[in-house]
Amino acid sequence: GENVEQHPSTLSVQEGDSAVIKCTYSDSASNYFPWYKQELGKGPQLIIDIRSNVGEKKDQRIAVTLNKTAKHFSLHITETQPEDSAVYFCAARKSGYSTLTFGKGTMLLVSP
Amino acid sequence: EAQVTQNPRYLITVTGKKLTVTCSQNMNHEYMSWYRQDPGLGLRQIYYSMNVEVTDKGDVPEGYKVSRKEKRNFPLILESPSPNQTSLYFCASSDLRGPVANVLTFGAGSRLTVL
Numbered sequence: 001g002e003n004v005e006q007h008p009s010t011l012s013v014q015e016g017d018s019a020v021i022k023c024t025y026s027d028s029a030s031n032y033f034p035w036y037k038q039e040l041g042k043g044p045q046l047i048i049d050i051r052s053n054v055g056e057k058k059d060q061r062i063a064v065t066l067n068k069t070a071k072h073f074s075l076h077i078t079e080t081q082p083e084d085s086a087v088y089f090c091a092a093r094k095s096g097y098s099t100l101t102f103g104k105g106t107m108l109l110v111s112p
Numbered sequence: 113e114a115q116v117t118q119n120p121r122y123l124i125t126v127t128g129k130k131l132t133v134t135c136s137q138n139m140n141h142e143y144m145s146w147y148r149q150d151p152g153l154g155l156r157q158i159y160y161s162m163n164v165e166v167t168d169k170g171d172v173p174e175g176y177k178v179s180r181k182e183k184r185n186f187p188l189i190l191e192s193p194s195p196n197q198t199s200l201y202f203c204a205s206s207d208l209r210g211p212v213a214n215v216l217t218f219g220a221g222s223r224l225t226v227l
Contacts, residue, residue, distance in 0.1 A: 046215050
């Protein structure tokens with residue numbers, strides 16, 4: 001089955017810095033790559049996603065890049081703010097399947 | 113408000129005492145799923161359902177049962193809980209078609225402790 005590796009497991013940055021979280025996947029048939037943010041005491045919530053026919057997608061301060069050849073995708077957060085502090089999960093889904101395989105998560109801490 | 117509702121949010125129980133965690137969604141989603149979240153292990157899928165009366169095992173189904181008798185409800189049943197089932201559980205749902213297909217909406221979580 002699909003295997004998703006996520007790094008780093010924790011990331012500490014100063015407010016205003018950029019943060020990058022990287023994921024790799026194993027199954028070349030995967031074609032959908034979402035990112036979820038989990039705030040303390042809440043369930044994960046989708047923040048951005050990308051499909052395999054696109055190399056990059058942006059939404060204000062967040063962006064996701066996808067390299068299908070290398071089978072990796074990354075989340076980029078610019079101008080980080082304390083409210084960006086949360087656990088972030090990447091995931092991958094194979095074409096024709098409904099289930100997502102999640103990475104193990106990255107705890108992002110943004111210090112004021 | 114579109115949401116996934118889980119109950120109970122917190123539960124402490126003892127080994128072997130059957131329990132059910134309920135999950136209900138009000139978005140008419142076909143797909144529903146249960147995950148458990150453990151430190152260092154991320155989100156692991158327990159069971160999922162693509163429609164009424166259709167359920168399938170995820171990655172860690174041992175010790176759990178589910179049912180999907182109605183579209184909106186997807187209860188998680190622990191027939192004989194054991195301490196290794198102490199975890200944070202999430203229910204999630206999504207459409208299977210359309211522009212938001214496969215975008216999961218998660219519940220707020222149910223923290224279960226088995227003594």
